[in-house]
Amino acid sequence: MQNDDLLRLENQLCFPLYAASRLVTRLYQPLLEAHGLTYPQYIVLLILWEQDGLTVSDIGDKAMLSSNTLTPLLKRMQTAELLERARSEFDERKVIIKLTDKGQALKSEVACIPLQLLENSRIDIEKAKQLKSLLDELIGKLA
Amino acid sequence: MQNDDLLRLENQLCFPLYAASRLVTRLYQPLLEAHGLTYPQYIVLLILWEQDGLTVSDIGDKAMLSSNTLTPLLKRMQTAELLERARSEFDERKVIIKLTDKGQALKSEVACIPLQLLENSRIDIEKAKQLKSLLDELIGKLA
DNA sequence: CAAGACTATATCGTGCGCGATAAAAAAGAT
DNA sequence: ATCTTTTTTATCGCGCACGATATAGTCTTG
The missing domain is CATH 1.10.10.10 (Winged helix-like DNA-binding domain superfamily/Winged helix DNA-binding domain)
Structure with a gap:
Protein backbone atom coordinates (compact mmCIF):
# COMPACT_ATOMS: atom_id res chain seq x y z
CA MET A 1 0.00 0.00 0.00
CA GLN A 2 1.39 3.39 -0.98
CA ASN A 3 1.59 6.34 1.42
CA ASP A 4 -1.17 8.00 -0.54
CA ASP A 5 -3.50 5.09 0.13
CA LEU A 6 -2.49 4.99 3.76
CA LEU A 7 -3.79 8.54 4.11
CA ARG A 8 -7.20 7.85 2.58
CA LEU A 9 -9.92 8.26 5.18
CA GLU A 10 -11.43 4.94 4.16
CA ASN A 11 -8.20 3.12 4.95
CA GLN A 12 -7.83 4.51 8.46
CA LEU A 13 -8.73 2.40 11.45
CA CYS A 14 -8.77 5.49 13.64
CA PHE A 15 -11.69 7.16 11.92
CA PRO A 16 -14.30 4.37 12.16
CA LEU A 17 -13.36 4.01 15.81
CA TYR A 18 -13.88 7.70 16.38
CA ALA A 19 -17.10 7.79 14.36
CA ALA A 20 -18.60 4.60 15.83
CA SER A 21 -17.88 5.73 19.35
CA ARG A 22 -19.68 9.01 18.79
CA LEU A 23 -22.59 7.31 17.02
CA VAL A 24 -23.10 4.89 19.91
CA THR A 25 -22.93 7.75 22.39
CA ARG A 26 -25.61 9.55 20.37
CA LEU A 27 -27.71 6.41 20.60
CA TYR A 28 -27.51 6.41 24.38
CA GLN A 29 -27.84 10.14 24.81
CA PRO A 30 -31.65 10.61 24.55
CA LEU A 31 -32.31 7.60 26.80
CA LEU A 32 -29.82 8.81 29.40
CA GLU A 33 -30.97 12.42 29.22
CA ALA A 34 -34.43 11.25 30.33
CA HIS A 35 -32.72 10.38 33.63
CA GLY A 36 -30.58 13.52 33.70
CA LEU A 37 -27.42 11.61 32.84
CA GLN A 104 -28.53 3.42 43.70
CA ALA A 105 -32.17 3.68 42.66
CA LEU A 106 -31.23 4.85 39.18
CA LYS A 107 -29.82 1.41 38.46
CA SER A 108 -33.19 -0.25 38.07
CA GLU A 109 -34.47 2.69 36.02
CA VAL A 110 -31.76 2.41 33.38
CA ALA A 111 -31.39 -1.36 33.50
CA CYS A 112 -33.49 -1.70 30.38
CA ILE A 113 -31.35 0.61 28.25
CA PRO A 114 -28.65 -1.80 26.95
CA LEU A 115 -31.18 -4.38 25.83
CA GLN A 116 -33.44 -1.68 24.43
CA LEU A 117 -30.62 -0.26 22.28
CA LEU A 118 -29.59 -3.72 21.15
CA GLU A 119 -33.12 -4.42 20.00
CA ASN A 120 -33.79 -1.04 18.40
CA SER A 121 -30.59 -1.04 16.39
CA ARG A 122 -30.44 -3.96 14.02
CA ILE A 123 -27.10 -5.07 15.37
CA ASP A 124 -26.15 -8.69 14.91
CA ILE A 125 -25.42 -9.99 18.40
CA GLU A 126 -22.67 -12.31 17.19
CA LYS A 127 -20.91 -9.49 15.37
CA ALA A 128 -21.26 -7.29 18.44
CA LYS A 129 -19.50 -9.92 20.53
CA GLN A 130 -16.80 -10.28 17.91
CA LEU A 131 -16.39 -6.50 17.80
CA LYS A 132 -16.20 -6.27 21.57
CA SER A 133 -13.51 -8.93 21.78
CA LEU A 134 -11.40 -7.23 19.10
CA LEU A 135 -11.78 -3.92 20.89
CA ASP A 136 -10.83 -5.46 24.23
CA GLU A 137 -7.74 -6.90 22.63
CA LEU A 138 -6.81 -3.55 21.11
CA ILE A 139 -7.33 -1.83 24.46
CA GLY A 140 -5.16 -4.44 26.10
CA LYS A 141 -2.32 -3.63 23.72
CA LEU A 142 -2.66 0.13 24.02
CA ALA A 143 -3.54 0.63 27.69
CA MET B 1 -28.43 -12.72 30.62
CA GLN B 2 -29.96 -10.92 33.59
CA ASN B 3 -30.38 -7.16 33.76
CA ASP B 4 -27.67 -7.07 36.37
CA ASP B 5 -25.21 -8.67 34.00
CA LEU B 6 -26.30 -6.37 31.19
CA LEU B 7 -25.20 -3.44 33.35
CA ARG B 8 -21.73 -4.78 34.10
CA LEU B 9 -19.09 -2.58 32.50
CA GLU B 10 -17.37 -5.62 31.07
CA ASN B 11 -20.50 -6.63 29.18
CA GLN B 12 -21.03 -3.28 27.50
CA LEU B 13 -20.08 -2.78 23.88
CA CYS B 14 -20.27 0.96 24.34
CA PHE B 15 -17.42 1.22 26.81
CA PRO B 16 -14.66 -0.53 24.81
CA LEU B 17 -15.65 1.62 21.84
CA TYR B 18 -15.37 4.77 23.92
CA ALA B 19 -12.11 3.64 25.53
CA ALA B 20 -10.47 2.36 22.34
CA SER B 21 -11.34 5.52 20.47
CA ARG B 22 -9.70 7.66 23.14
CA LEU B 23 -6.66 5.38 23.36
CA VAL B 24 -6.08 5.57 19.62
CA THR B 25 -6.46 9.34 19.68
CA ARG B 26 -3.85 9.47 22.45
CA LEU B 27 -1.56 7.43 20.22
CA TYR B 28 -1.86 9.95 17.42
CA GLN B 29 -1.76 13.02 19.62
CA PRO B 30 2.01 13.41 20.21
CA LEU B 31 2.80 12.73 16.54
CA LEU B 32 0.20 15.22 15.37
CA GLU B 33 1.14 17.84 17.94
CA ALA B 34 4.63 17.89 16.42
CA HIS B 35 2.92 19.38 13.35
CA GLY B 36 0.60 21.63 15.36
CA LEU B 37 -2.43 19.46 14.65
CA GLN B 104 -1.06 20.74 1.11
CA ALA B 105 2.57 20.43 2.15
CA LEU B 106 1.64 18.92 5.49
CA LYS B 107 0.43 15.81 3.68
CA SER B 108 3.91 14.51 2.92
CA GLU B 109 5.05 15.37 6.44
CA VAL B 110 2.42 13.27 8.17
CA ALA B 111 2.27 10.53 5.53
CA CYS B 112 4.46 8.30 7.67
CA ILE B 113 2.22 8.47 10.75
CA PRO B 114 -0.30 5.67 10.03
CA LEU B 115 2.41 3.14 9.17
CA GLN B 116 4.52 4.33 12.09
CA LEU B 117 1.68 3.77 14.55
CA LEU B 118 0.86 0.40 13.06
CA GLU B 119 4.45 -0.70 13.52
CA ASN B 120 4.97 0.77 16.97
CA SER B 121 1.83 -0.74 18.39
CA ARG B 122 1.89 -4.51 18.19
CA ILE B 123 -1.40 -4.60 16.38
CA ASP B 124 -2.16 -7.64 14.27
CA ILE B 125 -2.86 -6.32 10.79
CA GLU B 126 -5.47 -8.99 10.07
CA LYS B 127 -7.35 -8.22 13.26
CA ALA B 128 -7.16 -4.52 12.49
CA LYS B 129 -8.82 -5.17 9.11
CA GLN B 130 -11.45 -7.34 10.77
CA LEU B 131 -12.07 -4.65 13.37
CA LYS B 132 -12.37 -1.96 10.73
CA SER B 133 -14.89 -3.94 8.73
CA LEU B 134 -17.04 -4.61 11.79
CA LEU B 135 -16.89 -0.92 12.71
CA ASP B 136 -17.82 0.12 9.19
CA GLU B 137 -20.79 -2.21 9.32
CA LEU B 138 -21.87 -0.79 12.70
CA ILE B 139 -21.52 2.75 11.38
CA GLY B 140 -23.59 1.80 8.37
CA LYS B 141 -26.40 0.64 10.62
CA LEU B 142 -26.29 3.64 12.92
CA ALA B 143 -25.53 6.53 10.58
C1' DC C 1 -42.85 39.29 -6.89
C1' DA C 2 -43.91 38.76 -2.06
C1' DA C 3 -44.47 35.37 1.70
C1' DG C 4 -43.23 31.36 3.48
C1' DA C 5 -40.32 27.23 3.49
C1' DC C 6 -35.94 25.43 3.24
C1' DT C 7 -30.80 25.28 3.40
C1' DA C 8 -26.01 26.47 4.94
C1' DT C 9 -23.33 28.38 8.23
C1' DA C 10 -22.58 30.55 12.58
C1' DT C 11 -23.27 31.30 17.55
C1' DC C 12 -24.12 29.96 22.30
C1' DG C 13 -23.96 27.13 26.36
C1' DT C 14 -22.67 22.90 28.69
C1' DG C 15 -19.94 18.96 29.47
C1' DC C 16 -16.36 16.42 28.56
C1' DG C 17 -11.00 14.90 27.64
C1' DC C 18 -6.60 15.85 28.62
C1' DG C 19 -1.79 18.11 29.04
C1' DA C 20 0.28 20.85 32.43
C1' DT C 21 0.61 22.23 36.90
C1' DA C 22 -0.44 22.95 41.88
C1' DA C 23 -1.34 21.59 46.56
C1' DA C 24 -1.54 18.62 50.25
C1' DA C 25 -0.85 14.30 52.44
C1' DA C 26 1.80 10.08 52.95
C1' DA C 27 5.84 7.28 52.40
C1' DG C 28 10.80 6.77 52.11
C1' DA C 29 15.53 8.07 52.72
C1' DT C 30 19.42 9.60 55.32
C1' DA D 1 13.38 13.98 62.75
C1' DT D 2 13.98 16.42 58.55
C1' DC D 3 14.22 16.31 53.71
C1' DT D 4 12.90 14.30 49.46
C1' DT D 5 9.97 11.65 46.68
C1' DT D 6 5.70 9.81 45.57
C1' DT D 7 0.77 9.64 45.59
C1' DT D 8 -3.78 11.65 45.22
C1' DT D 9 -6.84 15.04 44.06
C1' DA D 10 -7.81 19.51 42.28
C1' DT D 11 -7.29 23.46 39.09
C1' DC D 12 -6.52 25.70 34.67
C1' DG D 13 -6.74 26.29 29.78
C1' DC D 14 -7.94 24.78 25.32
C1' DG D 15 -10.27 22.21 21.87
C1' DC D 16 -13.69 19.51 20.74
C1' DA D 17 -18.93 17.50 20.43
C1' DC D 18 -23.40 18.65 20.20
C1' DG D 19 -28.33 20.35 21.25
C1' DA D 20 -30.61 24.56 20.55
C1' DT D 21 -31.06 28.60 18.21
C1' DA D 22 -29.99 32.57 15.09
C1' DT D 23 -28.97 34.58 10.65
C1' DA D 24 -28.67 35.01 6.02
C1' DG D 25 -29.20 33.28 1.40
C1' DT D 26 -32.02 30.49 -1.86
C1' DC D 27 -36.08 28.30 -3.52
C1' DT D 28 -41.06 27.68 -3.95
C1' DT D 29 -45.58 28.82 -4.45
C1' DG D 30 -49.48 31.37 -5.04
Whole structure:
Protein backbone atom coordinates (compact mmCIF):
# COMPACT_ATOMS: atom_id res chain seq x y z
CA MET A 1 0.00 0.00 0.00
CA GLN A 2 1.39 3.39 -0.98
CA ASN A 3 1.59 6.34 1.42
CA ASP A 4 -1.17 8.00 -0.54
CA ASP A 5 -3.50 5.09 0.13
CA LEU A 6 -2.49 4.99 3.76
CA LEU A 7 -3.79 8.54 4.11
CA ARG A 8 -7.20 7.85 2.58
CA LEU A 9 -9.92 8.26 5.18
CA GLU A 10 -11.43 4.94 4.16
CA ASN A 11 -8.20 3.12 4.95
CA GLN A 12 -7.83 4.51 8.46
CA LEU A 13 -8.73 2.40 11.45
CA CYS A 14 -8.77 5.49 13.64
CA PHE A 15 -11.69 7.16 11.92
CA PRO A 16 -14.30 4.37 12.16
CA LEU A 17 -13.36 4.01 15.81
CA TYR A 18 -13.88 7.70 16.38
CA ALA A 19 -17.10 7.79 14.36
CA ALA A 20 -18.60 4.60 15.83
CA SER A 21 -17.88 5.73 19.35
CA ARG A 22 -19.68 9.01 18.79
CA LEU A 23 -22.59 7.31 17.02
CA VAL A 24 -23.10 4.89 19.91
CA THR A 25 -22.93 7.75 22.39
CA ARG A 26 -25.61 9.55 20.37
CA LEU A 27 -27.71 6.41 20.60
CA TYR A 28 -27.51 6.41 24.38
CA GLN A 29 -27.84 10.14 24.81
CA PRO A 30 -31.65 10.61 24.55
CA LEU A 31 -32.31 7.60 26.80
CA LEU A 32 -29.82 8.81 29.40
CA GLU A 33 -30.97 12.42 29.22
CA ALA A 34 -34.43 11.25 30.33
CA HIS A 35 -32.72 10.38 33.63
CA GLY A 36 -30.58 13.52 33.70
CA LEU A 37 -27.42 11.61 32.84
CA THR A 38 -24.62 12.15 30.36
CA TYR A 39 -22.78 9.24 28.80
CA PRO A 40 -19.58 9.51 30.89
CA GLN A 41 -21.71 9.88 34.00
CA TYR A 42 -23.47 6.65 33.03
CA ILE A 43 -20.07 4.93 32.73
CA VAL A 44 -19.19 6.09 36.24
CA LEU A 45 -22.51 4.77 37.53
CA LEU A 46 -21.92 1.38 35.86
CA ILE A 47 -18.64 1.23 37.79
CA LEU A 48 -20.16 2.28 41.11
CA TRP A 49 -23.12 -0.05 40.78
CA GLU A 50 -20.64 -2.90 40.58
CA GLN A 51 -18.56 -1.66 43.50
CA ASP A 52 -19.45 1.30 45.67
CA GLY A 53 -17.09 3.33 47.85
CA LEU A 54 -14.25 3.55 45.32
CA THR A 55 -11.71 6.36 45.25
CA VAL A 56 -11.46 8.82 42.38
CA SER A 57 -8.43 7.04 40.99
CA ASP A 58 -10.08 3.61 41.33
CA ILE A 59 -12.86 4.92 39.13
CA GLY A 60 -10.26 6.50 36.88
CA ASP A 61 -8.48 3.18 36.40
CA LYS A 62 -11.68 1.47 35.35
CA ALA A 63 -13.01 4.29 33.17
CA MET A 64 -9.55 5.26 31.85
CA LEU A 65 -10.06 8.82 32.98
CA SER A 66 -8.05 10.96 35.37
CA SER A 67 -8.86 13.54 37.99
CA ASN A 68 -8.84 16.44 35.55
CA THR A 69 -11.90 14.88 33.94
CA LEU A 70 -13.34 13.04 36.92
CA THR A 71 -13.25 15.69 39.62
CA PRO A 72 -15.59 18.12 37.85
CA LEU A 73 -17.74 15.26 36.56
CA LEU A 74 -18.13 13.79 40.06
CA LYS A 75 -18.90 17.22 41.46
CA ARG A 76 -21.72 17.58 38.96
CA MET A 77 -23.00 14.15 39.95
CA GLN A 78 -22.81 15.21 43.59
CA THR A 79 -24.82 18.34 42.79
CA ALA A 80 -27.36 16.05 41.12
CA GLU A 81 -27.40 14.12 44.41
CA LEU A 82 -26.32 10.89 42.75
CA LEU A 83 -23.27 10.42 44.98
CA GLU A 84 -21.29 11.78 47.93
CA ARG A 85 -17.61 12.73 47.96
CA ALA A 86 -15.70 12.43 51.24
CA ARG A 87 -12.01 12.39 52.16
CA SER A 88 -10.86 9.04 53.51
CA GLU A 89 -10.22 9.18 57.24
CA PHE A 90 -7.25 6.83 56.86
CA ASP A 91 -5.58 8.62 53.98
CA GLU A 92 -6.62 12.20 53.56
CA ARG A 93 -5.34 12.30 49.99
CA LYS A 94 -8.05 9.93 48.87
CA VAL A 95 -11.62 10.90 48.13
CA ILE A 96 -14.17 8.13 48.61
CA ILE A 97 -17.15 8.14 46.29
CA LYS A 98 -20.37 6.67 47.64
CA LEU A 99 -23.68 6.41 45.83
CA THR A 100 -26.70 8.07 47.40
CA ASP A 101 -30.04 6.27 47.54
CA LYS A 102 -30.99 8.21 44.44
CA GLY A 103 -27.84 7.01 42.70
CA GLN A 104 -28.53 3.42 43.70
CA ALA A 105 -32.17 3.68 42.66
CA LEU A 106 -31.23 4.85 39.18
CA LYS A 107 -29.82 1.41 38.46
CA SER A 108 -33.19 -0.25 38.07
CA GLU A 109 -34.47 2.69 36.02
CA VAL A 110 -31.76 2.41 33.38
CA ALA A 111 -31.39 -1.36 33.50
CA CYS A 112 -33.49 -1.70 30.38
CA ILE A 113 -31.35 0.61 28.25
CA PRO A 114 -28.65 -1.80 26.95
CA LEU A 115 -31.18 -4.38 25.83
CA GLN A 116 -33.44 -1.68 24.43
CA LEU A 117 -30.62 -0.26 22.28
CA LEU A 118 -29.59 -3.72 21.15
CA GLU A 119 -33.12 -4.42 20.00
CA ASN A 120 -33.79 -1.04 18.40
CA SER A 121 -30.59 -1.04 16.39
CA ARG A 122 -30.44 -3.96 14.02
CA ILE A 123 -27.10 -5.07 15.37
CA ASP A 124 -26.15 -8.69 14.91
CA ILE A 125 -25.42 -9.99 18.40
CA GLU A 126 -22.67 -12.31 17.19
CA LYS A 127 -20.91 -9.49 15.37
CA ALA A 128 -21.26 -7.29 18.44
CA LYS A 129 -19.50 -9.92 20.53
CA GLN A 130 -16.80 -10.28 17.91
CA LEU A 131 -16.39 -6.50 17.80
CA LYS A 132 -16.20 -6.27 21.57
CA SER A 133 -13.51 -8.93 21.78
CA LEU A 134 -11.40 -7.23 19.10
CA LEU A 135 -11.78 -3.92 20.89
CA ASP A 136 -10.83 -5.46 24.23
CA GLU A 137 -7.74 -6.90 22.63
CA LEU A 138 -6.81 -3.55 21.11
CA ILE A 139 -7.33 -1.83 24.46
CA GLY A 140 -5.16 -4.44 26.10
CA LYS A 141 -2.32 -3.63 23.72
CA LEU A 142 -2.66 0.13 24.02
CA ALA A 143 -3.54 0.63 27.69
CA MET B 1 -28.43 -12.72 30.62
CA GLN B 2 -29.96 -10.92 33.59
CA ASN B 3 -30.38 -7.16 33.76
CA ASP B 4 -27.67 -7.07 36.37
CA ASP B 5 -25.21 -8.67 34.00
CA LEU B 6 -26.30 -6.37 31.19
CA LEU B 7 -25.20 -3.44 33.35
CA ARG B 8 -21.73 -4.78 34.10
CA LEU B 9 -19.09 -2.58 32.50
CA GLU B 10 -17.37 -5.62 31.07
CA ASN B 11 -20.50 -6.63 29.18
CA GLN B 12 -21.03 -3.28 27.50
CA LEU B 13 -20.08 -2.78 23.88
CA CYS B 14 -20.27 0.96 24.34
CA PHE B 15 -17.42 1.22 26.81
CA PRO B 16 -14.66 -0.53 24.81
CA LEU B 17 -15.65 1.62 21.84
CA TYR B 18 -15.37 4.77 23.92
CA ALA B 19 -12.11 3.64 25.53
CA ALA B 20 -10.47 2.36 22.34
CA SER B 21 -11.34 5.52 20.47
CA ARG B 22 -9.70 7.66 23.14
CA LEU B 23 -6.66 5.38 23.36
CA VAL B 24 -6.08 5.57 19.62
CA THR B 25 -6.46 9.34 19.68
CA ARG B 26 -3.85 9.47 22.45
CA LEU B 27 -1.56 7.43 20.22
CA TYR B 28 -1.86 9.95 17.42
CA GLN B 29 -1.76 13.02 19.62
CA PRO B 30 2.01 13.41 20.21
CA LEU B 31 2.80 12.73 16.54
CA LEU B 32 0.20 15.22 15.37
CA GLU B 33 1.14 17.84 17.94
CA ALA B 34 4.63 17.89 16.42
CA HIS B 35 2.92 19.38 13.35
CA GLY B 36 0.60 21.63 15.36
CA LEU B 37 -2.43 19.46 14.65
CA THR B 38 -5.21 18.03 16.77
CA TYR B 39 -6.85 14.73 15.95
CA PRO B 40 -10.12 16.16 14.50
CA GLN B 41 -8.06 18.64 12.48
CA TYR B 42 -6.11 15.69 11.09
CA ILE B 43 -9.38 14.03 10.09
CA VAL B 44 -10.40 17.19 8.23
CA LEU B 45 -7.05 17.26 6.47
CA LEU B 46 -7.43 13.62 5.43
CA ILE B 47 -10.72 14.61 3.83
CA LEU B 48 -9.33 17.69 2.09
CA TRP B 49 -6.23 15.91 0.83
CA GLU B 50 -8.56 13.53 -0.98
CA GLN B 51 -10.75 16.29 -2.36
CA ASP B 52 -10.08 19.99 -1.96
CA GLY B 53 -12.60 22.80 -2.25
CA LEU B 54 -15.39 21.12 -0.31
CA THR B 55 -18.06 23.03 1.58
CA VAL B 56 -18.41 22.92 5.34
CA SER B 57 -21.30 20.49 5.11
CA ASP B 58 -19.47 18.28 2.60
CA ILE B 59 -16.73 17.92 5.18
CA GLY B 60 -19.36 17.44 7.84
CA ASP B 61 -20.95 14.56 5.92
CA LYS B 62 -17.63 12.76 5.64
CA ALA B 63 -16.43 13.46 9.18
CA MET B 64 -19.90 13.10 10.72
CA LEU B 65 -19.63 16.53 12.28
CA SER B 66 -21.81 19.61 11.90
CA SER B 67 -21.19 23.31 11.71
CA ASN B 68 -21.33 23.84 15.46
CA THR B 69 -18.15 21.75 15.69
CA LEU B 70 -16.66 22.46 12.28
CA THR B 71 -16.95 26.23 12.04
CA PRO B 72 -14.71 26.97 15.05
CA LEU B 73 -12.38 24.12 14.13
CA LEU B 74 -11.98 25.38 10.55
CA LYS B 75 -11.43 28.91 11.83
CA ARG B 76 -8.58 27.65 14.00
CA MET B 77 -7.12 25.84 10.99
CA GLN B 78 -7.45 29.06 9.01
CA THR B 79 -5.60 30.94 11.73
CA ALA B 80 -2.91 28.27 11.50
CA GLU B 81 -2.83 29.06 7.75
CA LEU B 82 -3.69 25.49 6.79
CA LEU B 83 -6.74 26.48 4.76
CA GLU B 84 -8.86 29.35 3.45
CA ARG B 85 -12.58 29.88 4.01
CA ALA B 86 -14.52 31.74 1.34
CA ARG B 87 -18.21 32.12 0.55
CA SER B 88 -19.19 30.48 -2.73
CA GLU B 89 -19.85 33.06 -5.42
CA PHE B 90 -22.70 30.94 -6.79
CA ASP B 91 -24.44 30.27 -3.50
CA GLU B 92 -23.55 32.71 -0.77
CA ARG B 93 -24.81 30.34 1.90
CA LYS B 94 -21.98 27.92 1.22
CA VAL B 95 -18.45 28.30 2.50
CA ILE B 96 -15.77 26.72 0.35
CA ILE B 97 -12.74 25.33 2.15
CA LYS B 98 -9.48 25.32 0.21
CA LEU B 99 -6.13 24.10 1.47
CA THR B 100 -3.24 26.56 1.46
CA ASP B 101 0.20 25.51 0.21
CA LYS B 102 1.10 24.91 3.84
CA GLY B 103 -1.94 22.68 4.26
CA GLN B 104 -1.06 20.74 1.11
CA ALA B 105 2.57 20.43 2.15
CA LEU B 106 1.64 18.92 5.49
CA LYS B 107 0.43 15.81 3.68
CA SER B 108 3.91 14.51 2.92
CA GLU B 109 5.05 15.37 6.44
CA VAL B 110 2.42 13.27 8.17
CA ALA B 111 2.27 10.53 5.53
CA CYS B 112 4.46 8.30 7.67
CA ILE B 113 2.22 8.47 10.75
CA PRO B 114 -0.30 5.67 10.03
CA LEU B 115 2.41 3.14 9.17
CA GLN B 116 4.52 4.33 12.09
CA LEU B 117 1.68 3.77 14.55
CA LEU B 118 0.86 0.40 13.06
CA GLU B 119 4.45 -0.70 13.52
CA ASN B 120 4.97 0.77 16.97
CA SER B 121 1.83 -0.74 18.39
CA ARG B 122 1.89 -4.51 18.19
CA ILE B 123 -1.40 -4.60 16.38
CA ASP B 124 -2.16 -7.64 14.27
CA ILE B 125 -2.86 -6.32 10.79
CA GLU B 126 -5.47 -8.99 10.07
CA LYS B 127 -7.35 -8.22 13.26
CA ALA B 128 -7.16 -4.52 12.49
CA LYS B 129 -8.82 -5.17 9.11
CA GLN B 130 -11.45 -7.34 10.77
CA LEU B 131 -12.07 -4.65 13.37
CA LYS B 132 -12.37 -1.96 10.73
CA SER B 133 -14.89 -3.94 8.73
CA LEU B 134 -17.04 -4.61 11.79
CA LEU B 135 -16.89 -0.92 12.71
CA ASP B 136 -17.82 0.12 9.19
CA GLU B 137 -20.79 -2.21 9.32
CA LEU B 138 -21.87 -0.79 12.70
CA ILE B 139 -21.52 2.75 11.38
CA GLY B 140 -23.59 1.80 8.37
CA LYS B 141 -26.40 0.64 10.62
CA LEU B 142 -26.29 3.64 12.92
CA ALA B 143 -25.53 6.53 10.58
C1' DC C 1 -42.85 39.29 -6.89
C1' DA C 2 -43.91 38.76 -2.06
C1' DA C 3 -44.47 35.37 1.70
C1' DG C 4 -43.23 31.36 3.48
C1' DA C 5 -40.32 27.23 3.49
C1' DC C 6 -35.94 25.43 3.24
C1' DT C 7 -30.80 25.28 3.40
C1' DA C 8 -26.01 26.47 4.94
C1' DT C 9 -23.33 28.38 8.23
C1' DA C 10 -22.58 30.55 12.58
C1' DT C 11 -23.27 31.30 17.55
C1' DC C 12 -24.12 29.96 22.30
C1' DG C 13 -23.96 27.13 26.36
C1' DT C 14 -22.67 22.90 28.69
C1' DG C 15 -19.94 18.96 29.47
C1' DC C 16 -16.36 16.42 28.56
C1' DG C 17 -11.00 14.90 27.64
C1' DC C 18 -6.60 15.85 28.62
C1' DG C 19 -1.79 18.11 29.04
C1' DA C 20 0.28 20.85 32.43
C1' DT C 21 0.61 22.23 36.90
C1' DA C 22 -0.44 22.95 41.88
C1' DA C 23 -1.34 21.59 46.56
C1' DA C 24 -1.54 18.62 50.25
C1' DA C 25 -0.85 14.30 52.44
C1' DA C 26 1.80 10.08 52.95
C1' DA C 27 5.84 7.28 52.40
C1' DG C 28 10.80 6.77 52.11
C1' DA C 29 15.53 8.07 52.72
C1' DT C 30 19.42 9.60 55.32
C1' DA D 1 13.38 13.98 62.75
C1' DT D 2 13.98 16.42 58.55
C1' DC D 3 14.22 16.31 53.71
C1' DT D 4 12.90 14.30 49.46
C1' DT D 5 9.97 11.65 46.68
C1' DT D 6 5.70 9.81 45.57
C1' DT D 7 0.77 9.64 45.59
C1' DT D 8 -3.78 11.65 45.22
C1' DT D 9 -6.84 15.04 44.06
C1' DA D 10 -7.81 19.51 42.28
C1' DT D 11 -7.29 23.46 39.09
C1' DC D 12 -6.52 25.70 34.67
C1' DG D 13 -6.74 26.29 29.78
C1' DC D 14 -7.94 24.78 25.32
C1' DG D 15 -10.27 22.21 21.87
C1' DC D 16 -13.69 19.51 20.74
C1' DA D 17 -18.93 17.50 20.43
C1' DC D 18 -23.40 18.65 20.20
C1' DG D 19 -28.33 20.35 21.25
C1' DA D 20 -30.61 24.56 20.55
C1' DT D 21 -31.06 28.60 18.21
C1' DA D 22 -29.99 32.57 15.09
C1' DT D 23 -28.97 34.58 10.65
C1' DA D 24 -28.67 35.01 6.02
C1' DG D 25 -29.20 33.28 1.40
C1' DT D 26 -32.02 30.49 -1.86
C1' DC D 27 -36.08 28.30 -3.52
C1' DT D 28 -41.06 27.68 -3.95
C1' DT D 29 -45.58 28.82 -4.45
C1' DG D 30 -49.48 31.37 -5.04
